[in-house]
Amino acid sequence: MEAAGAVDNLNELGAAAAEPSLPGPGGGSAKSVWDLLEEAAQMKTEGNAFYREKNIRSAIGRYHRALLVLRSLDSDVMASVKGFGPEKPPLTADQEAVLRNTQVDCYNNLAACLLQRQSVDHGRVLEYSLRVLQWRPGNVKALYRAGVATLEMGDAQAAKQYLSQACREQPNDANVRKYLHKAEERLNQELQKEKAMYRGMFPSSTKDSSGDGMNQNPRAGDGL
Known part of the structure; x- marks a missing residue:
């Protein structure tokens, strides 16, 4: 949670830059x-x-x-409200x-x-994380939290994408690897359910009854 090197020298930078002041509320x-x-x-x-x-x-x-x-x-x-107030430098x-x-x-x-x-409001967690990723696409914290949020919201595929990228950026992070594993497990479970559903929709035929029983008891080497 430490700040990422943003504001240590604000006073020095401010003294070096003599920019105009912004009007206070109500002209104050x-x-x-x-x-x-x-x-x-x-x-x-x-x-x-x-x-x-x-x-x-x-x-x-x-x-x-x-x-x-x-x-x-x-x-x-401010670009979206341009013209509705004093122009800012x-x-x-x-x-x-x-x-x-x-x-x-x-x-x-x-x-x-x-x-x-x-x-936990995972939708809001995702929203905040995506705002960070707008400006810092490789930010590991935002990628990780976006992955956690999307996983909890039921989108394991998106979660895997976020967490895989976070893992590439920081491969030794235990939490990232833990949730990436969870996302992969969830995707595998979904795949197995999908396969089971299709098996139920299209049951395989019992035996080929087309004639001479050539498909029964095939030997290794008999070909496809």
Whole structure:
């Protein structure tokens, strides 16, 4: 659950980049892009602390708040509401990297939190994991959790695909290998059921009664 190298040097990067400030709500005090990125990073850090304390509800709340702050900076999100508010300055490459890294951590950590609940919403786990995979296709945590979620939702084939990719990225991970084995077992069970169903639909004929009994007691070497 540790952050994946996102925000250690926010203050240094912010001092080096003199970007315009974003208007505050209702025209109030403005916060710079770096201020908002740091605010989101702090909420994520608090969420991590709650998670380690097994306070899953509070951890989820912090991650959601962090993502809400980042939403106003995400060009992908804001493009859909262009023209309905003041234009925001484009992010620098450094700011974009911090934004994405924090989003990836928060969505990954939200998925981890949901898997800790007594009643797991696997659909939501999959949704959060797929958001990470949009930006980080080889992210092992997201691949693993997407595999677990799809397996529990009954799609063993998709689960095998996610978990196989995770296993290629991290072949020694015991949890990945465990769930990949479960997915393969589930697929094998489904295959056996399918074969049994077809056997019931098309029962084999008893004996070939076409005449001279040539197909009875064949010897090795008699050919096909």
